[in-house]
Amino acid sequence: MSGTIELLQEALAHAKAENRAALIAYLPAGFPTVDGGIEAVKAAFDGGADIVEVGLPHSDPVLDGPVIQTADDIALKNGVRIADVLRTVREAHAATGKPVLVMTYWNPVDRYGVERFAAELAEAGGAGCILPDLPVEESEGWRKAAEQHGLATVFVVAPSSRDERLARITAAGSGFVYAASLMGVTGTRASVGEQAGELVRRTRATTELPVCVGLGVSNAVQAAEVAAFADGVIVGSAFVKRILDAEGDEAAGLAAVRALAAELAEGVRKRG
Amino acid sequence: MPEKPEFFLPDPEGLTPSAEGYFGAFGGKFIPEALVAAVDEVAAEYEKAKADPAFAAELNELMANYTGRPSALTEVPRFAAEAGGARIFLKREDLNHTGSHKINNVLGQALLTRRMGKTRVIAETGAGQHGVATATACALFGLECTIYMGEVDTKRQALNVARMRILGAEVVSVTSGSRTLKDAINEAFRDWVANVDRTHYLFGTVAGPHPFPALVRDFHRVIGVEARRQLLERTGRLPDAAVACVGGGSNAMGLFHAFLPDAGVRLVGCEPAGHGVETGEHAATLTAGEPGILHGSRSYVLQDDEGQITEPYSISAGLDYPGVGPEHAYLKDTGRAEYRAVTDDAAMQALRLLSRTEGIIPAIESAHALAGALELGRELGPEALLLVNLSGRGDKDMDTAARYFGLYDSEEAGK
Numbered sequence: 154m155s156g157t158i159e160l161l162q163e164a165l166a167h168a169k170a171e172n173r174a175a176l177i178a179y180l181p182a183g184f185p186t187v188d189g190g191i192e193a194v195k196a197a198f199d200g201g202a203d204i205v206e207v208g209l210p211h212s213d214p215v216l217d218g219p220v221i222q223t224a225d226d227i228a229l230k231n232g233v234r235i236a237d238v239l240r241t242v243r244e245a246h247a248a249t250g251k252p253v254l255v256m257t258y259w260n261p262v263d264r265y266g267v268e269r270f271a272a273e274l275a276e277a278g279g280a281g282c283i284l285p286d287l288p289v290e291e292s293e294g295w296r297k298a299a300e301q302h303g304l305a306t307v308f309v310v311a312p313s314s315r316d317e318r319l320a321r322i323t324a325a326g327s328g329f330v331y332a333a334s335l336m337g338v339t340g341t342r343a344s345v346g347e348q349a350g351e352l353v354r355r356t357r358a359t360t361e362l363p364v365c366v367g368l369g370v371s372n373a374v375q376a377a378e379v380a381a382f383a384d385g386v387i388v389g390s391a392f393v394k395r396i397l398d399a400e401g402d403e404a405a406g407l408a409a410v411r412a413l414a415a416e417l418a419e420g421v422r423k424r425g
Numbered sequence: 426m427p428e429k430p431e432f433f434l435p436d437p438e439g440l441t442p443s444a445e446g447y448f449g450a451f452g453g454k455f456i457p458e459a460l461v462a463a464v465d466e467v468a469a470e471y472e473k474a475k476a477d478p479a480f481a482a483e484l485n486e487l488m489a490n491y492t493g494r495p496s497a498l499t500e501v502p503r504f505a506a507e508a509g510g511a512r513i514f515l516k517r518e519d520l521n522h523t524g525s526h527k528i529n530n531v532l533g534q535a536l537l538t539r540r541m542g543k544t545r546v547i548a549e550t551g552a553g554q555h556g557v558a559t560a561t562a563c564a565l566f567g568l569e570c571t572i573y574m575g576e577v578d579t580k581r582q583a584l585n586v587a588r589m590r591i592l593g594a595e596v597v598s599v600t601s602g603s604r605t606l607k608d609a610i611n612e613a614f615r616d617w618v619a620n621v622d623r624t625h626y627l628f629g630t631v632a633g634p635h636p637f638p639a640l641v642r643d644f645h646r647v648i649g650v651e652a653r654r655q656l657l658e659r660t661g662r663l664p665d666a667a668v669a670c671v672g673g674g675s676n677a678m679g680l681f682h683a684f685l686p687d688a689g690v691r692l693v694g695c696e697p698a699g700h701g702v703e704t705g706e707h708a709a710t711l712t713a714g715e716p717g718i719l720h721g722s723r724s725y726v727l728q729d730d731e732g733q734i735t736e737p738y739s740i741s742a743g744l745d746y747p748g749v750g751p752e753h754a755y756l757k758d759t760g761r762a763e764y765r766a767v768t769d770d771a772a773m774q775a776l777r778l779l780s781r782t783e784g785i786i787p788a789i790e791s792a793h794a795l796a797g798a799l800e801l802g803r804e805l806g807p808e809a810l811l812l813v814n815l816s817g818r819g820d821k822d823m824d825t826a827a828r829y830f831g832l833y834d835s836e837e838a839g840k
Contacts, residue, residue, distance in 0.1 A: 212733040213607065213719065215614040216457050222601055235731050259455055260718040264732030285457050286718075290445065311459035313621065318461070336459050337619040 155303030156275035161252040161328050164203045165363045165384060174380035174421040176201060177365055178414060179256060179389030181208035182241040183233030184224040185396060189403050193396060194245035194253070196407045200414025205245065206283060206387070209238045209257035216258075216285050218340030220390040223397060235265055239277045246278035254307065254328075256283040262295070271298035281305025281328045289322045296325060307331050310356055312348040323360035329385060330356055334368045340390050342369035350382045376420030386421050388413075442752075446635020446722070449758060451751035454634040455718045460614075463621045468636040470541050480536060487532045491565070492522050494647065498655040499815075503782035504795075508802025511809035514659070516652040518676065518816050519787065525817030526648060526676045527558035531627060533644035535562035538625040545569040545624040549613045551578055551606035551672065552743030552790060553585025554817050555629035560594035562627075570594040573613045575605040578742040584821050603736040606672075606746045610720050630673025631750030634721030638750050645679025652812055653683045664812040666691040666801055670793040671711070671764065672744035674753045676816035681762060691763065694753060695797035697739035698766035708737035709766040710749040711757050719748040725757070740769040740825065743790040743817075771796040773829050776819060788817035789825065 168175035178197040182190050194205050210225035210233055217225065238255065246253045255274060262270045262284065274282065281304045287295060289308060299306045305328025310319055313336060323330055334349035335342070349366050356364045365385030370376055371394075376386045395413055399406035446452045456464060474480040488494040497517040505513040518526035538546055546568045550556030556572040563570035572589055576598045579586050589596050602608035617626045628637045631645075649667070656664060667684050669677035671694035684690040699707035707713065714725040719734055727735045727747035739745040756762035776792035778799075779785050787795060791814070798813045805811075819826070827833050 212602065212735075213611055215611045215720075216618070218615070226601075229733065260726075260728070260734075261732035264717055264728065264730070286455050286721075288454060288456060288458065288461060291453060291455060309458050311457070311461075313459055313462040315462065322458070333459060336621060338615045 154276050157246070157252055157278055157280040158303050158305045158328060161204060161254070161280040161305055164252050165329060168203055169363070169384065173424065174383055175203040175365065175385035176376070176414065176418050176421045177204040177206060177385050177387040178202040178392055179206040179208060179387065180392055181210050181221065181224045181228055182238040183210060183228030183231055184393070185227060185401070185403065185406070186231060187233060187237045187241065191241050191244045192407055193410050194241060195248055196410040197392065197414045198245070198249045198251050200411035201418025202414045204252050204254065206254045206256040207238060207241050207245070209235065209255055209261055211258040211261060214258065216338050218338040218390060220393050220397065221339050224393045235261065239273055242274065242279045243277040252280035253278070254281045254283060254305070255279060259284050259287040267294050267298050271302045271304060275302035275304055279304060281307055283307040283309070283331060285309045289325050292325060309333055310352065312336055312352050316355060319356055320359040323356060323362060326362060329363040329365050330360060331387065332356055332364050332366045332383070334366050334370070334379070337368065339368060341371035341394070345369045345375050345379055349379065353382050373416045373420030376417045377423035380421040380424045386417065388417055442635060442639050446638070448752045448755035450716070451724050451754040452635055452638060452722050454721065455723070456634045456721050457618060459618045460621065463617070464634050466541060467537065470537055471636055471640050474537060474540060484533055484536060488529070488647065492528050492532065493520065495651045495655070496520050498652060498659065501779070501783045504779050505802065507778060508799045509805070510807030511802035511805055511811055513798055513802065513811045513813060514656060515785070515813050515815040516648060516680065518648060518814060519791070519818035523554070523558045523561050524820065525554040525558065525788065526645060526679060527555045527629065528561065529647060529679065530629065530641045530644040530675065531555070531558040531562045534625070534627045535566050535568070538568060538627065539566060541625060543623055543625045545571070545620065546627050547571045547573065547613050547616050547624055548627045548629055549573050549606060549609040550629065551609070551745060552741065552788065553578070553582040553589065553821060554743060554788070556594070556596070557585050557588045557592070559627050560589040560592035563594060564592045571616065572596050573599050573609040573616070575599050575603070575609045577604040578606065581825055582742050582821050583824070605737070605742070607734065607737070607748070630675040631678045631752060632673045632720055632722060632724065632748055638722065638752055641675055642678040642682060642752065645675055646682040648676065648679035648814060649681060649683030652680065656812055660810060662810060663687055663690050664810045665805055666693050667812045668693045668695065668794050668798045668801060669814040670695045670744060670790050670816060671749060671753060672697070672708070672746045672790065673748065674750040676814050678750060678752055680814040681756070685761065692756065692761060693797060693801060694762055694764040695767045695793040696764055697741055697744040697793055698768040699738040699740070701768055702766050706738040707766065708739040708745050708747060710747060711753060711764040712766045714747070716754070722751045724751040724754040725749055741772065741789040741793065743788070744793065765797055765800070767793040767796045773826070775799060776826060777830065785815070786819035787815055788819045789822045791816045
């Protein structure tokens with residue numbers, strides 16, 4: 154079975170046709186439990202997310218702020234395994250028919266086996282993978298496996314990326330480009346940096362791929378602001394925080410995820 | 426000091442990392458895109474600095490008149506009597522200013538920081554020796570300084586926390602993960618991503634993304650260059666083995682590098698076996714780990730079957746790390762260096778033995794190398810000549826040692 158990169162491309166094209174940005178949610182697998190995490194992904198879709206990135210928790214999440222670190226810790230303490238992550242992708246995709254990606258650090262994939270991971274993610278109906286600590290220079294082996302299995306390879310670009318690097322990265326990527334709105338780790342911010350618009354403009358000059366913006370977005374106003382210049386708005390920590398704030402009340406957490414997705418879905422339709 | 430700075434001595438052929446930073450299959454640059462520009466800037470600036478005689482001259486002057494190089498080479502016959510009669514010489518990095526080898530790398534990188542026009546330095550520290558050295562250099566150069574240290578380590582190395590603070594550094598106690606060195610590095614990376622414009626991450630060991638493994642090694646290779654010359658002058662021969670402790674591996678690389686072409690010199694790294702490798706409570710990465718990626722490069726790491734890093738353990742805060750520099754991984758796989766694991770107990774016994782036989786109190790980290798040398802001496806016999814890197818002094822460890830040996834009056838009274 155092939156991965157669902159086409160579904161990802163269609164979702165982004167569909168949002169574009171509606172003259173809006175796509176809403177992309179991030180939720181870690183295994184948090185607060187494996188089944189609870191699957192329900193959270195479904196709730197995000199139900200509330201209006203177009204695409205979901207499922208986090209594969211890592212012991213050393215150097216690019217994540219305290220909120221996602223906490224969620225990863227909980228998931229790992231509960232013993233989450235890669236099989237659970239793949240089940241999360243499979244069940245969320247099967248229930249919704251929507252594109253589901255995996256986001257994780259490189260060591261778990263490297264250790265599991267590049268070909269094995271790509272094959273099993275595709276088999277689960279996954280659309281692709283985001284590997285933020287795998288730079289383009291080290292990515293050839295992964296990209297070959299991903300392409301063969303119908304998976305997108307989404308690269309992250311940063312405000313510090315120079316133009317010639319941007320071109321090299323976007324030429325290697327597929328699905329979309331993840332533009333980090335600011336220099337920093339994941340987490341909600343009071344304002345989304347002004348650097349984001351400039352980065353999207355510079356990135357677009359190098360590629361036809363949609364450019365989606367993440368890091369720091371937590372509410373509808375910010376989503377609308379980013380939607381004014383980006384093809385997609387990526388929200389992670391704000392979703393995770395809703396579940397943490399529910400303090401173990403799973404139904405309340407899911408309702409909060411659904412409500413946030415709905416709020417953000419409205420935001421991406423306002424376009425600033 | 427000789428006119429030509431010793432850290433510029435040409436690398437033996439085939440040992441320089443490749444342009445992509447690989448030593449064989451190990452090394453590379455596994456970092457987030459946000460850090461690529463900064464890491465490339467460090468690499469470019471280092472290449473420029475290497476070609477600039479003024480950089481070499483300034484570093485040489487600092488090494489001679491601030492650090493106090495060359496450091497002494499001390500023969501320790503009363504200690505060696507416990508090692509089957511082998512002759513043992515200690516390279517006295519403990520006598521450097523700040524009390525360990527760490528100052529060698531720190532001064533080099535502080536000069537680089539200034540060349541890059543950055544005004545703030547961050548660093549991780551385990552035992553606090555790298556943190557103290559970094560805080561020292563920042564005081565000397567007028568740089569803002571933030572040190573990340575795991576909460577477990579701020580407690581067991583409280584003296585060094587106080588030293589860093591009195592030197593004007595901010596010390597951040599890291600409460601994530603295992604609350605030790607690994608987590609301090611994670612937190613330093615997070616800081617660097619957010620503040621990279623004006624901040625240099627003064628990485629403290631021969632690990633991390635390229636160019637750090639080679640750059641940190643180069644600043645430390647003066648250890649082996651001096652020791653090799655000193656030992657030849659004193660004994661007329663090369664050692665049978667050069668022995669050093671290995672956490673991340675910087676003092677060991679600094680000692681080993683000058684001996685790499687000397688095929689007759691065994692290079693022996695001593696890793697922390699903690700309570701014993703078989704107990705799972707250890708930090709013996711090369712002995713019990715497998716290849717993986719941690720903190721920006723491919724090397725051996727302690728990990729589970731799905732690539733989650735496992736929590737290390739050692740009585741020594743400076744060796745309590747689940748990774749190791751990629752050049753060590755390469756030297757292990759090629760067989761040029763060998764690595765053995767030394768338990769907490771063996772290291773503590775060696776610490777006490779050196780203190781009582783020679784009047785030198787070593788750091789617990791360095792005591793792992795001393796314990797390894799005792800073993801090796803017994804294996805090699807009385808004709809053997811061993812060179813051991815005494816990477817740091819033990820003042821910082823007196824609380825741990827006093828508790829370990831029951832030296833506090835109240836505890837003695839309780840017995």
